[in-house]
Every structure is written in structure tokens, then in C-alpha cells.
Amino acid sequence: MSVRHGRSRPVDRRVRVQGQPVDSYPALPPEAERGSVRRVTVVGEEILSRSCxxxxxxxxxxLSALIDDMFRTMYVADGAGLAANQVGVDLRLFVYDCPDDYGVRHVGHVINPVLDLPDPDSRRLIDEFEGCLSVPGATMTVSRTDRAVVRGFDKDGNSLVIEGTGYFARCLQHETDHLFGRTYLDRLSKRDRKDALRQMADRREEVFAQREVKAARLAG
Known part of the structure; x- marks a missing residue:
């Protein structure tokens, strides 16, 4: 998932790592410091359209090296979340560094996630622009619930429960979708999907160039 247009990365004040509050945290997580950049898959590639x-x-x-690489790749692509199949790996895993609507920064990874959403009678749907690192250069309005819970495991097999609201809830839903072979394009009408693909065709080379520049800057 790409960072929402106009949103800069939050200042390191209120941060939750793997669902737990911490006193401070670096702008670039240790995983990203250790990792290497991998190629991001693009919509139309078969691995993005099947369950991991x-x-x-x-x-x-x-597994640790994969998570490190995913973090670094996510940062180079200016993302808020990244699923394993977006770097060509057929495993049920995603990483995230994403703010919620209260300014709290959430950082971590989830393995084998199971998504819980509010009951239909109590859920609140929000229409908001959404982008994807595998649909470079395109953003479209997508309807998502404003609250979500993901249950899964960390890289050592410990149980996790990650709760999200607002933009972070959107991120959790977006990344879990990836692991079951869905992108946000699958939630659009045919007309809006064509519009998103047209945006991607127009802007993808510019996006790729920006990623190369940022990768070189981080490497230096």
C-alpha cells in the first residue's frame, strides 16, 4: 500500500511496534537498515492473483532476511505496507509502517494473518483514496471499514493481535487482501479499474525512476 497523498511520515513520538507501545523508535526501522531492495511485482503478474x-x-x-528486505523495499517505494507476493515470494506475510488517524505510528510484520472486521450492523465504511506499490502511479477511491483486527504470528511464531483504526485499518485490509490474491483494483467498477490502469500506464516510469533515486540515496 502506498502512503496517502499529502501524508508525510509521522514524527517518532507515539509509536506501536508489533502492537505494543514503545518510548521511541528510529525513522528507519532496524529491519530496513539490514535489508536489501527487491523488485516490486506489478499488477498482471500471476503471483499477485492467487492465494499465498x-x-x-x-x-x-x-524468514528474518525476507522481512528485512521487505522493509527496505517498502521504504524505497515510499509505502505504508508491503505483502510478500509483492516481492515475488509466495508466502502469507506482510510488513507495515503506517500511521492511524490519531497520529500514532504502527510498525511491524504479520505472518499468516486472519482479518476480523466489525459486524455488518456496526461497521462504518469510509471511501478514501488508496494506492498500491504494485499499481505504480495510480490512486482510486476504495470503500473500507474504519476498524480492523488482524490475528497472526511474528517471525518467531509468537501470537499477534494487531488492531487498527482509520488509515491503519485500511492498510491492514489492503495487505491481507494481497495475500489472498486480491488487489484494490478488484474492488473497483470496470470503469474505475480502467481509469487506474490508465493512470499507471502514464506514471509508472516516473515512479520507477523515483524509487531508483531513493534506493541510491539509502545505499549511500
């Missing part, structure tokens, strides 16, 4: 496999082995160096 569950992670069955926890605590491995390979």
Missing part, C-alpha cells in the same frame, strides 16, 4: 501459502517454519534466518 501459509508459513510453516518460524525462526529461520531466511
Amino acid at each position: 501459502q501459509e508459513v510453516t517454519e518460524f525462526g529461520s534466518p531466511e
